[in-house]
Amino acid sequence: MAPILDHLVIDVCDRMAAGAARLAALGFQLTPLGRHSLGSANHLAVLEGDYIELLGTDVPGGALRPDIAAYPVGLNGLVFRTEDAGALSAALVSRGVPALPAQSFHRPVDLPDGARDEARFRTVRLDRAAAMDGRIYWCEHLTPEHVWRPEWQAHPNGALSVARVLVSARDPERQAAMFRRMFGEAAVAAGADGRVLLPCGPAVVEVAPHAAVRAELGAAAPDPAGRGDHLVLVALRVRDPAATAALLRAGGVAALAVPGGLRVPAEPVLNATVDFLA
Incomplete structure (x- = not known):
């Protein structure tokens, strides 16, 4: 079972409007x-084969869904794809992977012709005690046509897909060790400086020691906000890095030059570092 990245979740708690405005400012x-x-609310930034999800409540000061209430603002969800959630949970x-039973849910979606339907999903979650300080789960899309719609995939910043998750x-x-139990021995590779690499289709999940992350990100790193092992960065492939840089400058978004592209330091609204790469 080769891992494929489905999406990443940025929790914004009850600051949904501010989170959406920040992602819009990033293009x-x-x-x-x-x-x-x-009982939750979301916005998606839909890419070619994956996406970024803002998750929380759209009610300022409102109660959060119990399974996400404990997490601070930040990149907290690593989601893989499955074609059969029920069979996956059993497998x-x-x-020996502490997976929970498959769970079904849905949300309304307006169609281009004015009709209304439901986007439906089934997910399998890893028991929180066995994961990093965040959520690892799998998503089965029962209605993918209600997520990957062409009119939602054209981004002013030219974003195409997730390239790297740190x-x-x-x-x-x-x-x-958990990744090997989840996906098999051959799925995991060794990287430099004690890093572990999990290729996931066009993306790579990279697990690095805290010291290596501090050395790479410096002041651009997100606030751990009480988390231990945690997601810190998403890197996106873009069509034209120069055009992306121009868009960010025009919007007053500070970005740093990094090998192959740009880095937008974490800030309180999203509390996640974002790279844009060629």
């Missing part, structure tokens, strides 16, 4: 506000 086109049957448990960890090998 993303967002889907209209969606409301899940589970994971048989391999996790800061005390012991990357601990997370590597």
Whole structure:
């Protein structure tokens, strides 16, 4: 079972409007506000084969869904794709992976012709005690046509897909051991400086020691906000890095030059570092 990245979740708690405004300032086109049957709200930045999700409540000061209430603002969800959530849950448990039973939910979606339908999903979550300080789960899209719509995939910043996800960890090998149980021994590779690499289609999940992450990101790193092993950065492939840079400058967004592209330091609204790469 080769891992494929489905999406990443940025929790914004009850600051949905501010989170959406920040992603728009970074040049993303967002889907209209969606409301899940589970009690949460979201916006998506839909890319070619994956996406970024803003998740929380659209009620300022409102209660959060119990399974996300404990997480601070930041990049907290690493989501893989599955074609059969029920079968996956059973297969994971048989391999000693502490996976929970499949869960079904939906949210309304307006169609281009003015009709209304539901985007439907089934997910399998890893028991929180066995994961990093965030959520790892799998998503089965029962109605992918209600997510990957062409009119939602054209972003002013030219974003095409997720290229890299960076996790800061005390012991990357601990997370590597779980990845091997989840996806098989061959799925995990060793990187430089004690890093662990999990290729996921066009993206790579990279787990690096805390010290290596501090050395790479410096002041651009997000606030751990009490988290231990946690997601810190998403890098996106863009069509034209120079055009992306111009858009950010025009919008007053500070960005740093990094090899192959640009880095937008973490700030309080999203509390996640964002790279734009060629």
